[in-house]
Amino acid sequence: MYKLQKNSSNEINSVIRLSDNATIPFDPANTDYQEYLKWLEAGNTPEAAS
Amino acid sequence: MAYGLINADQIGTSVANTSLGAGDASLMKNRIINGAMTISQYNGTSSVTPSTTNTYPIDRWQYNASQSSKFAIQQNGGAVTPPVGFINYLGCTSQSAYSVGASESFVLQQSIEGLNVYDLGWGSANAKTVTLSFWVYSSLTGTFGGALANNGNTRCYPFSYSIPVANTWTQISITIAGDTTGTWTTDNSAGIKLRFSLGAGATVSGTAGSWSGTNYYSATGAVSVVGTNGATFYITGVQLEVGSSATGYEYRQYGQEWALCQRYYQGTSNVHTSSSAYPFTTRYPVTTRATPTITTTLGGGGGTPGIYDISTSGFRYQNDTSQRDFTWTASAEL
Numbered sequence: 177m178y179k180l181q182k183n184s185s186n187e188i189n190s191v192i193r194l195s196d197n198a199t200i201p202f203d204p205a206n207t208d209y210q211e212y213l214k215w216l217e218a219g220n221t222p223e224a225a226s
Numbered sequence: 227m228a229y230g231l232i233n234a235d236q237i238g239t240s241v242a243n244t245s246l247g248a249g250d251a252s253l254m255k256n257r258i259i260n261g262a263m264t265i266s267q268y269n270g271t272s273s274v275t276p277s278t279t280n281t282y283p284i285d286r287w288q289y290n291a292s293q294s295s296k297f298a299i300q301q302n303g304g305a306v307t308p309p310v311g312f313i314n315y316l317g318c319t320s321q322s323a324y325s326v327g328a329s330e331s332f333v334l335q336q337s338i339e340g341l342n343v344y345d346l347g348w349g350s351a352n353a354k355t356v357t358l359s360f361w362v363y364s365s366l367t368g369t370f371g372g373a374l375a376n377n378g379n380t381r382c383y384p385f386s387y388s389i390p391v392a393n394t395w396t397q398i399s400i401t402i403a404g405d406t407t408g409t410w411t412t413d414n415s416a417g418i419k420l421r422f423s424l425g426a427g428a429t430v431s432g433t434a435g436s437w438s439g440t441n442y443y444s445a446t447g448a449v450s451v452v453g454t455n456g457a458t459f460y461i462t463g464v465q466l467e468v469g470s471s472a473t474g475y476e477y478r479q480y481g482q483e484w485a486l487c488q489r490y491y492q493g494t495s496n497v498h499t500s501s502s503a504y505p506f507t508t509r510y511p512v513t514t515r516a517t518p519t520i521t522t523t524l525g526g527g528g529g530t531p532g533i534y535d536i537s538t539s540g541f542r543y544q545n546d547t548s549q550r551d552f553t554w555t556a557s558a559e560l
Contacts, residue, residue: 181532
């Protein structure tokens, strides 16, 4: 499960992995972000940013 | 003013330019990072039994397995004397007698960044030959296996090697002709994946000694370490170098090896937020391979610091009005 996160400019450019509270940036070279994209492709939806 | 005579070789005459960076070159000839298993940021000297199938028991070495909790892995696990010239090794001990399924695999893998192997010219007619060398020790004997693979796992080279005597360090050398076809990335993604198999099924094991378009983790018929409860597999001194023969292991300064590892993973001791909700910026000691994932572990205080504006050089963190101690790790593993 993931939750979207806003940056200091109020833009969403990272996501929090709720299992370990890791902050994953939207970088195509980041392997955790690649896993997140696969999770999205599987039809899942992240929680909205607070 | 008179100057002394400079007697220099001209590249291309007495020194063939094709031999530069190969053979006995002593600077960065080893494309493997932490081949001597000295850097252990993840777990120190503690043993881990990975419950997930994709973890790093030691820097740069990924344990990738089809089943959880099949190996205990530890720097110097097993407490045997390392081979001469080394003080560390990576020790793996099987936790059960598991029969590997046809498509299952248990491997130690290092993904070498494409930027560190682009000169090999793999995927072209100019592909260079490389030699893999390492020290290995096992309670089992026989023919063991592994493989090289490209980033997309569409080009693989299974290899095999023999451990003739149990519980004795054996030095292995394997020469591999570079792949002249396929796609080999030369950017900050994985360029070459080096795999040492601890067990692999029939459909993910291939004929040793030739390139294939199938994703393999080992050589056909190789020993399955995971198949014997208590079986051991220890390894160190891993080197992958250009050329058709193995040369001496390239020893790097400890701080240099650590910095090389920090491009992919790094952590800190305690940092803290203030009670004024003021944002802080932290900088990594080494620029990371990609924008890293930041994981925090909370210490004393209140609130949960938010992590923002992550880059390859640092990030910002901010809490509410509480003070909070925490540690962080930055992971940009391949």
